[in-house]
Amino acid sequence: MPVFEYRVRDRSGKTLKSQVEAESMAHVRDSLRAKGLMIVDIKPPKTGLQGDINIPFLNDRPPGLKPIAIFSRQLATLINAGVPLVQALTIMQRQLEHKGLQNVVKKVRTDVEAGTPLSEAIAKYPKVFNRLYINLVRAGETSGTLDSVLERISDFQEKDLALRGKIKGAMTYPVIVLVFAVLITYVLLTTVVPQFGGILQQLGGDLPLITRILMAVSDFLRTKVLLLVVIVGLLVVAYQQYYKTKQGRHNIDEIKLKIPVFGTLLRRTAIASFARTFGLLISSGVNIIESLEITKGTANNAIVEDTIENAKNVVMVGEQMSGSLAASPVFPPMVVSMIAIGEETGALDTMLAKVADFYDREVEEAVDGLTAAIEPIMIVFLGGIVGVIVAGMFLPMFSIINTLSK
Incomplete structure (x- = not known):
């Protein structure tokens, strides 16, 4: 599914920039308007040499423990710094080197953006996030200490x-x-x-x-x-x-x-x-x-x-x-x-x-x-x-x- 980049303004006038997967630009426009956001611009997916290289073998292989540990540490740092979760996931998606984990984070961000809790979003990918990880994230969401829990996870890993x-x-x-x-x-x-x-x-x-x-x-x-x-x-x-x-x-x-x-x-x-x-x-x-x-x-x-x-x-x-x-x-x-x-x-x-x-x-x-x-x-x-x-x-x-x- 193609990925569209967009810039919008919320009700307070703050400009937000992110990405979303959708079938067409019209679907993106309808989805953003349904959330009460004012659209600044929507960029179509990149094609040709500017587009993402899709290699099934690289994109489908599950990441090892090290990429997950780095992801947890950096996500905890962003959340602790006051960055909203959706924006933090967007930043992580852009800088991850592992293609498989990058695709998973992209899908997780889309689910979280739609209102799904992070623990439920990552639970869809048991080959990447094991049961231990999912339950710890769920506990962090419940207690309001997601950043500290993610830091504990990264220390553990x-x-x-x-x-x-x-x-x-x-x-x-x-x-x-x-x-x-x-x-x-x-x-x-x-x-x-x-x-x-x-x-x-x-x-x-x-x-x-x-x-x-x-x-x-x-x-x-x-x-x-x-x-x-x-x-x-x-x-x-x-x-x-x-x-x-x-x-x-x-x-x-x-x-x-x-x-x-x-x-x-x-x-x-x-x-x-x-x-x-x-x-x-x-x-x-x-x-x-x-x-x-x-x-x-x-x-x-x-x-x-x-x-x-x-x-x-x-x-x-x-x-x-x-x-x-x-x-x-x-x-x-x-x-x-x-x-x-x-x-x-x-x-x-x-x-x-x-x-x-x-x-x-x-x-x-x-x-x-x-x-x-x-x-x-x-x-x-x-x-x-x-x-x-x-x-x-x-x-x-x-x-x-x-x-x-x-």
Whole structure:
């Protein structure tokens, strides 16, 4: 639908400038007059090189967390500065770089301009604004603190981005080393090993077990690599299908939390995310039952979700949720004690914020320790693979040379 730019004057004589989507200029004129606005001018949609470039792939892809965090921060700043919501959305639409988010904000602005609350307008786009975001905006509209709520959302998203970036940064090095290790191993087994194997077979003599294993693996990779790809693909599909089942997801997520080092990191990350999300919802005025339900949806782990669901059921019957959390293998006694104190003193959101800050630091320390430990482990791993191949090729050479010298 084409976009028309217009300038109007309201009843106080103030000039307003904005944009609107409509089928024709006549529809724009009728809509503005129906609102009691005096039309100054209406510009037709831009065409040709001046028009917006429409690339479906770019315009339809959902934005990541970073563009949403920037949008929330800037929108909060504009509203806090006294800019009307419709005008603030118009400004944001013009300066957003992400085409998909820009189109969504354009549609949201049109709905808000027509009198729809912001929370209802963004609820139409669940792929962009999740349930947590929508409920927080609704709470901000109800309490008249939309600007402060948007600032809290942006703080939350920025901390979440920083934590994810820390974890991704720690995982980048081992993944790169592992990929190179696989490639080097494949090249050695499919090019170097067959040549040495041919020489050893011509010289004769008994080959060590390690050499025979390497030659068998080399033959398999050179002649049946497609079979290996099919097997790996079937294993991946089987894992995905099993994980989609309720019991499968529960079993796999439980194993993830028990993995040495990585399990501890996942548990600390889950606690930090729970405390940060739950505390943000409580402090923004969302009721505790709804807050627990929303927090459960952001857990990304079946064990943590079950724990939060049990806590919600306990709260619904009028009891404190700290007792339910104490029975979970995820939450340590310190966290349970702080939540219990928060429930007794009525400062649950404050205690949750302290828990989140503490475990954010714990996650950072765990990631730093993991990064420091992974580097030598990966070097030893890569060196071990190359060493096994070299030993498997040269051990029989030494044996044959000794035989010939005698």
